[in-house]
Amino acid sequence: MTITPPALSVFEALESEVRSYCRGWPAVFDRAQGSHMYDEDGHTYLDFFAGAGSLNYGHNNPVLKRALIDYIERDGVTHGLDMSTTAKRAFLESFQNNILRPRDLPYKVMFPGPTGTNAVEAALKLARKVKGRESIVSFTNAFHGMSLGSLAVTGNAFKRAGAGIPLVHGTPMPFDNYFDGTVEDFLWFERLLEDQGSGLNKPAAVIVETVQGEGGINVARPEWLRALAELCERQDMLLIVDDIQMGCGRTGAFFSFEEAGITPDIVTVSKSISGYGMPMSLTLLKPELDIWEPGEHNGTFRGNNPAFVTAAATLDTYWADGQMEKQTLARGEQVEQALRAICEEQSGTHFRGRGLVWGIEFEDKPRASAVCKRAFELGLLVETSGPESEVVKLLPALTISPEDLDEGLRTLARAVRETA
Template sequence: MTITQPDLSVFETLESEVRSYCRGWPTVFDRAQGSRMFDEDGHEYLDFFAGAGSLNYGHNNPVLKRALIDYLERDGVTHGLDMSTTAKRAFLESFQNIILRPRDLPYKVMFPGPTGTNAVESALKLARKVKGRESIVSFTNAFHGMSLGSLAVTGNAFKRAGAGIPLVHGTPMPFDNYLDGRTPDFIWFERLLEDSGSGLNTPAAVIVETVQGEGGINVARAEWLRKLADVCERWDMLLIVDDIQMGCGRTGAFFSFEEAGITPDIVTVSKSISGYGLPMSLCLFKPELDVWEPGEHNGTFRGNNPAFVTAAAALEAYWTDGPAMEKQTLARGQQIEEALGALRDEFRDDTVEYRGRGLVWGLEFRDKHRANKVAKRAFELGLLIETSGPESEVVKLLPALTITPEELEEGLRTLTRAVRETA
């Protein structure tokens, strides 16, 4: 693909240096549909990024777009804080009937501010309020958001340093296989809990991702998650599952923890819950934990009604027959797994391993700089992929759940070419 130098002057002179994704993809995007994005010069890009997991149903999904346009054209409420609206009622009824009841999940639904990190903040605040304790246990290589409470339970040193103040009341523990299987699961954690001289205050909760997306596509085993749930129950700690990136079908089932057969006390959901990329988040929790006072956690934009409209439409369109959606995602995931396996065989000396679940996968390179080179070359070839891991050493694949097998094969061929051409 030949790319002319885009006019980036206003972005470079006016926009803050904090911008990041645009540095890896130096073009000006103009429109998008399905799994394709187009820049202002008409160049086409296959999207294996999906808005960092916010576009599980692709760009401008026609079913969701129609519902949104119809709502706006009839002057449906756009901004409503936490007022009761027809759009909110329709979403809550769909969520209850399509998602919660079939899974026998008793959760109450809270609408915090419409970002993932605000959902995490509300979960941490609630856990501390319920248990009357301050400490929260998180895991190595975790990522839970960029506000202060979320950063305190995030592992990445670079992101933590941005806080500019001490991040307290969080204690990291080893994630699944962090110690390469050399010690039994949770032996260190439980020893600290048992020992009154360990210095670990009894935690209010444990927060975990079933698959660490930003941390390098680290996949927790179902057995490990069940053991974690057991530890939490025995030691009177709440279990919080951060399903912000891995929920809404990303790993196959609607919630990523379903495979393990556990029922977390609190679940955070955001990114693809609106289905259309509109800001929205949920904090779900067991009814007995609903000890909030009115307005104790609020936000001006927690009632994003256009997002409720597209969220309800997404549930009706894709999750009324949940098993079919899950089966499709797992089939697409197998297609990726086979391609990455072939790459691993071809570049055994250059790669560490490939790993993933459903439609989230990563390929780790021995050379810590290689993944960025692959992502850059992939962009030049018309494929959008990002990197993850503490040193950006993992190429991360996050295509839309609605991607076709042909589009997926096209992107995997481009990825293979990018790996070969950066060898």
């Protein structure tokens, strides 16, 4: 289809230059439903972005919308700080019954604030408080958020530079397959821990993504994650899994670390936990780590009750019977087959992923951005990731129909061919 760039004068005149997504998708969006977005000129776009993973169940999911409307219409509490409310109770009971108890997970639930970086900051702060140490180990190409503590454990040089001050108390280590299998897993990390002359301060914790989304869809092997968990236990370090983008079913299981059979000490969850795209985040912690003093960590918007309502409805609707995971894995096989065909046809491309998070890496790095631009012109929303924006990243809704998924994959294949 032909896209005529809209008049963006008010955005250009008043909005900061920091805006980004709107530059790649020059449209004024007006409505959204399921896996589609519509601009004010009537163009339709198939969404393989899903709010950067915040809309795992699609736009304006009708079941969740009904629960939200009913709650608002009866004047349910909207803003509640950390007060006890019926909405919070319903969410906690649903989370315990549908998620924690079936997986035999012992976690206490902390509401640290509305965003993912709030959850990460709380996790880092708690780990330091528990262990009495400052250092946190993260991994190459990690992304954990834009506030200062989260940036200190983020790898991207462009994002880190925006801090404007030194980012301290974080130490990067090689992520899985960083050396293409030529170096034994954790050789460098363990050597530094054991060498009294290494200069590495004893870490309080290690923070890791099981699949690095912003880092380029780098997938950690289950055996690598298990070895990391064992290393943390041997060396008296807490293991924090950042499941902000890869949790809530994105990789198949509700938590992305389930495949590896590990139980992290702390887990951060956000993005799709509300199910509806509303701000909400959790920091999950083992009970013995819950040494907070009342009010020691707080935030004005940590009790977003409408988000609790849609979150509970999401868990009761999609996670009570185990079918969501099976459907996601089936859709993932559909994506994998399509990407394999694209990469077999196009030299200089590689694909990787799990569940319904996938990426195509281009050896000709600028081509990834060109593919995303052409895809937009063809009515498909996809973004880039990776340290040099060399990966086209696919994050369709978990509820996408096989037909819409196939249509989007055909459009992607066309965009790749037409930018060769």
